[in-house]
Amino acid sequence: MSNALLVFFRALVVVCAVLIMVFSTYPKTMMVAFIDKGLSPKLAYVFMASLQFIPDMQRRARAIIEAQQARGLDLEANIWSRFQALLAMMIPLLTGALISVETRSLALEARGFSRGGVRSHLIEVPDSATDRVIRWSMAAIVVLVAVWRIVL
């Protein structure tokens, strides 16, 4: 019982930490801060794009399912036809994604994405003294807690 509670609270800590971050951080600001600290802008792009990738794919998948159902694809019949339904959905989903990737990569190219050199940002992420103090004390607390767990 006490073990179960321990696991529960540990999980709760992780979930809360993630939730606080998700609700308090504007993703773009975080990425700008990371790029300022030396993260590759390409990696930052991948992160930002992945946020929109899932809703985008969901929308595509819905359109595909509707189009295939209109061609008589039965999603509620036996196993074999369900397997076929999977193919009828996955292939257009992947080819569609590949086609849009072509346009997107050209559009990025045309906006000077792979140009290299200095970049700037619309959003300014100031790193104040308070920010630095909090950041360093967080790191210090983690070290302290780790030492406390190991030694005591």
Added chain:
Amino acid sequence: MADRTVSLIEIEDVTFSYTSQRHEPALRNLDCSIEQGSFVGITGLAEAGKSSLCRLTSGYIPHFFHGEFSGRVSVAGTDTRETTIGELAERVGFVFENPFDQLTGASLTVLEEAAFAPESMGLARVEIRPRTQKSLAQVGMEDLADRHPQRLSGGQSQRLALASVLAVQPEIFILDEPTSQLDPLGVEEVFDVISDMHCRGYTVILVSQDLDHLATRADRLIVVDKGEIKWDGEPRNVLLEAAGARHHILIPDVLEISRSLRAAGRIASTSPLPLTVEQAAEELSSIDGRVSAAEAIAASESSRPLPASKDSNNELLFEDVHYDYPTGESAIRGVSLSLDEGCVCIVGQNGAGKTTFAKHLNGLLRPTRGRVLVRGKDTREYRVAELAREVGLAFQNPDDQLFRSTVEEEVRFGPDNVGVGPEESKRLVTSAMELLGLEAVGGKKPHDLGVAERKRVATASVIAMNTLSLSSTNRQGDRTPRGSSCWATW
């Protein structure tokens, strides 16, 4: 050569074939030069080489699309082979056909999206915001700066793409069919912005099939055919020649009418041809005679009597149909109608509820209130696959459905699902392919075909199901079959 002034864009004797279609050059011995500040319209049939011409100018050929390239292209004196797409992008802005795919997909607001290029170029922070806001203002989107890019209409999305390119401040704008996926309102919005840019001194190259809009705005029109320039010159003259040669581009009605009036001798052939409705109206009002101009035009078209109404058997019946999206937004409010044999067109702006209506025909959506009957079957009580036997629904984007390895198999997918016998299936497939002119490509892979042909494959696969009725949410340019009743939504 010394006495010739060098144009902004020079294309000299270019022949290019894509790696995937080595035997068939997309461009053949093409020569063309474009002056600074001009507005060049490019038109032609599908697969004629219009896009290839654009890609050539922006350096996408040969840097992104590989293949056999000969000849020379220079933009502002620089050979495109000796530079990169990124460097060229500072001079040449490119707007693509699909309004959604060309957004970066990494921005959470319209302002961020438009600021993407200035950020990549390393512009000082204090300059980014004013420049971005200015380009948004140029396309009339300053009020939408905080909107999420995925919540824009097609026209707005396309204008945002334009603003993102404007923020780079290029001299040349290339737009490859920017309005073909937009509704009439979106088309007007985008054309107005483009005309405005031309007035500000940008060089504009615009590919479009919409000659009604293009011919009145461009100061030069090029018709591309089989990778070559067929006609090139002042839009009026080019259209006249194309109309004379019965070329398959869509000649504006205004021009056709004026041409027949001249041919009939009712207007002096020396008077300048009108291109806009206003000009045509002025010209027509000058005609006097016993037969009015309107009658003269009407006489040239065979009058089509309305089909005699037969016994109504209410094949499709909507009874006080309401539909609310799960978000609570209501899309259809109390539609009651019955449809019989014949051809019905449903028109309206984007978001008016046309597609929602069409999806009710085969049960993809079910009414939240009221009911829809397909040959007496209540759509709420049948599966979509069962209703698909009665109502064929062809969707707009062919890439949402094509997945078989040959065109013939693709077309057969529909009939096979409906469960007709192999003999019957073969017959249906053959006739559907004939109807849409796909006999020659039956053994090819659907994805090796151009967009126009892929659309026809998708439509054929629905026609082959031999349903009672056919509804297509496709746009212009698609042929609909005779025999079955059809509803087309635009």
